[in-house]
Amino acid sequence: MHSSANTHTYQQLVCFHCGEACTIATITAENKHFCCEGCKMVYQLLNKHGLCDYYSLNENPGLTQRIPVRKDKFAFLEDAAIQQQLISFSNDQQTHITFYLPQIHCSSCLYLLENLHRMQPAVISTTVNFSRKEVSIIFDHNHISLQKVAELLTGIGYEPYISLQNLQHHKPGPKKSLIYQLGVAGFCFANIMLLSFPEYLGLEPADLQLQGVFRWLNVLLALPVFLYSAYPFYESGWKGLRHKFLNIDAPIALAIIVTFSRSLYEVISGTGAGYFDSMAGIVFFMLIGRVLQDKTYQQLSFERDFTSYFPVAATLVKDGQERSVSLPEIKAGDTLLIHSNELIPADGICTRGKACIDYSFVTGESLPVNKEMGEMVYAGGKQTGSAIEILVIKEVAQSYLTRLWSADVFKKNNEPKSVSFVHLLSRYFTYILFSIAAIAATYWAFTDSTKVWNVITAVLIVACPCALLLSNTFTNGNILRILGRNKLYLRNAQAIEDMAGITHIVFDKTGTLTTTSEQQVTYEGLALNQRQQQAIASLAAQSNHPLSRALVSHFGNIQRLPISAFREIPGKGIRGMVGDQYISLGSPDFISGYTTTIEKGARVYVAIDDKVVGHFSMHNHYRESVAPLVQSLSAHYKLSVLSGDHDTERATLQRMMGASTTLLFNQQPGDKLQYIKKLQENGERVMMIGDGLNDAGALKQSNVGIALADDCNNFTPASDAIMDASQFSHLYRFMRLCKANKQIVIASFILSIAYNIIGLSFAVQGVLSPMIAAILMPASSLSILLVTFGCSNIAARLFLKDVPRT
Structure with missing residues (x-):
């Protein structure tokens, strides 16, 4: 009897860590039982570092450690060539790596992984993407190696999946x-x-x-x-x-x-x-x-890969010629020209010029890092010095740019999060369903007991909250896909709802309302010799600002000279040493000692060795699409224009934009940001459209920030959307589609609720067989997909019928 009682108790033992049955009752720690020494070791490790809250979030959240991991399994991570393919960023202090962890399954996993730094101080931070089962780790490689990081993850039950056949972060296919x-x-x-x-x-x-x-x-x-x-x-x-x-x-x-x-x-x-x-x-x-x-x-493809989406491009240098290419076309071995304030799209080696790279998007550190020729530069950094050339050594890491674009630091966090009634409904849906089944079963037990089991089964099966949940997900997903095909690339589905609620639209002028491709440039001042013209063109070529690009286009294929001590002040101008001459290009107040006179159009002043020699007049060429677009928008939205130029074109702009449009000139980047804040304080929902160069602060502050991209790399993580400049004229149609999206979601909700009510009404009457219910449930989900997919496509055809697509 005594033996039998012990056996009964022994069979009830489960592992405190992973919940597996304990086949050996003697593996214990602090009165807790474990199925193996591995689970016990993980518990002791967590307990030592004060991380046992891991167990309070979920019961037995851990993963079994019965299968031992070979100690040298990750020795290959010490190989420099393999490290180079895996690491997304590295400098003197830290290394960034992203691992795929298929074992992630619950909130306890998030807690444990995001507190990895408490177990290992050399781990600076960890960020978990639960839906993709990825963890991005930043660690100090001076105190812990990449191999040790992988072994640390494995030791707590999260062995990284690393494929040596394909190191491009592809995950294993579906089972x-x-x-x-x-x-x-x-x-x-x-x-x-x-x-x-x-x-x-x-x-x-x-x-x-x-x-x-x-x-x-x-x-x-x-x-x-x-x-x-x-x-x-x-x-x-x-x-x-x-x-x-x-x-x-x-x-x-x-x-x-x-x-x-x-x-x-x-x-x-x-x-x-x-x-x-x-x-x-x-x-x-x-x-x-x-x-x-x-x-x-x-x-x-609602879990979108932006590889073919970003309408940004890079300047490819080949056979002495420069041409713009889309990022997917860039291959290892290509040479790229990176201008000032341009994002580096791929890992490479600096082959020309001196790099001064701002990695604040990646590390949070705003202090630029100097790189000499022959040194490594990483994707995600922004060149702040003069133009450089890099030799690409890895494929364009657009998946990395995607993570950069989606990083929490660039998301709005000043607004309260709203919870959809759909999520509240789905939370209690199953409880309501069990209640209906119980009530129906009780009724038929006293009326006709032969129907009880059929009724219970049919009720449990026919009800479908999936239709309610999928209607929102699939409608938003399809609209994202449609807008992407029409060259408007939104960060996420929330941007659709934000666009639908906009009340005020703010435009930047230079590079947004105007285009640099057709500008007329004239020079007034002291005569410039060929050497001086070369120097001015060489300095202007370092910057990607619209006025600098207009100057470069004006001079044509003139021979470039080497630049040193280059500096660009956003919203003001650029300066640097070209040979033995100190050249400055920019606004009047940037060129010291110059007094402004009456101006006609945008002007770029020139100083050589701190002496003003003249100015270039840029006769703005407004995009042909501006006038009809403004006419459509002004009937439904308040409009504003912010310009860093003088107000010489106020009359022209006022005629084009309408008398009700607010025009502000001499606006620096900080002034634009403050104007957006003021509008929001007055209750406006603001959309800002800029070129992404001097407008990053305003784009981030606005409810929706859209970076307009011509054939250049205007990618900015601070924006909520990137729009190809060729689609600028169709902005109003895109906004109408976003409003239609909300109506489609509401209609699909009503349809889903109606399906559940009708299905349950037949089920509780006992006239619906369980097998028919099993057919109807997935059929309802598929029907919702077809309805939302069809309606969103019809809306797209209605609003975007004349919009050219890729």
Whole structure:
């Protein structure tokens, strides 16, 4: 008896860390049992560093450590060539790396990984992307190696997935187990239906002895469906219960268990044939719906890869010629020309000029880092000195630019987060569903007990919150895709809602309302010799500002001279040593000692060795699309124009923009930011459209910031959207589509709610069979996808019918 009691207690032991059964009762620490020494070691490690809150977030959140990891498994990470392919950034103090961790599964994982620095002080910070199962780690490589970081993650149960065959951060493909489970369910369902026909059609008295054989054959065929094919629903439902949350798979799993148990009871007791055909049909059709839903979701590419999206380009130098190329065209071995204030799109080696790189987007440090020829430069840095050339050594890391663009530091955090009623509804949906099933079952138990099991099963299966949730996700996702095809690239779905609520639009003038490609440039002042012209053109070529580009275009293919001591002051001008001459280009107050006179158009003043020699007049060429665009926008929005130029073109702009448009001139970057803040304090929802060069602060402050990109690298992480300049005239149509998106979402919500009400009304009456309910549930989700997909496409055709697409 004593032995039996001990055995019973022993069988109840589960690992405190991972929840697995303990086969050895002697592995303990602080009165807690563990299934292996590995789990015990992880617990002791967390306890030592005060991280046991990990266990309070979820019950048994850890992963089993029974499979030991070979100590030298990550020795290959000491290889410099492999490190170069994996590391996204490195300097003297820190290294940035992103790992794919397939073991991430709950909030405890987030807590533990984001507190990695408490376990290892050399880890500076960690950021987890839960949906992508990625962790971005910044660590001090002077105190811990990349190999040790990987071993640290492995030691706490999160072994990084690293493929030596492909080091481009591609994750392993989806498991085929779902397809196998679907195949087994389909085979068994078909045969169960075949063996059930005699039961449906009736047997001759002479053949009644076969009835029992057919029923037990159905039991055997139902077992693989119940134990294997239905496993995804059990697993998902159990995970929800472990986290004290009833997800949508919980009622489905319960319906499968109830149907199978009831059917098995009837066969054993000889009271009937059961509902094995319904049970197998439920699993089969639910799996079909899940596979089709996943396929549709993947095809619509809502988890977008921006590799083919960013309309930014880089200047490729080849055979002495410069040409603009899109980022996907850049290959290892290409030479890129990076202008001042231009983002470096790919890792490379500096081959010409002196790099002075601002890595604040990457590290948060605003102090520029000097790099000499032959040194490594990383994607994400911004060149602040004169133009440099780099030799590309890695493919363009647009996935890295995507992470940079989506970084939390560039997101608005000054507004309260709103919670959609859909999320609140989905949270309590399963509780409501169980309540309806219980009430219906109680009613039929007293009215017609033969309908109880059918009613319970049908109610649990036919209700579908997926339709409610997917309507919002898929509509927003499809609109993002449509806008992307039309060269407006939004950071995320929230930007769609923000655009729909805009009340005030602010335009930058230079490079936004005007274009540099058709400007007329004239010079007034002391005559310039060829050497001086070369010096001015060489200095202007270092900057990517619209007026500098206009000057470069004016001089044509003139021979460039080397530049030193280059400096660019945003909104003012540029200066530097060209040979033995000190050249300054910019506004009057930037060129010291010059007194302004009446001006006609934008002007760039020239000083050689601190002596003003003249100025270049830029006759602004406004984009042809401005006038019709303003006419459309002014009827629905308040408009403002901010310009760093003098007000000589006020009359022209006022005629073009309308009398109600606010025009402000001599605006520095800080002035633009303050103006946006003032509008917001007055209750306006502001959209700022600029070129992304001098407007980063204003773009970030505005509710929606759009960086306009010509054939140059105007990418800025501070923007919410990037729009190709060729699509500028269609801005009003894009905004109308964003408003239509909200109406489509509301309509799909109503449709989803109507489906659930109608489906449940038939289910509680006992007139809906469980198998039909199993067909209707995934069908409802797919129908919502088709409705939202179709409506958003119709809206796009209506509003964007004349918009040229890529």
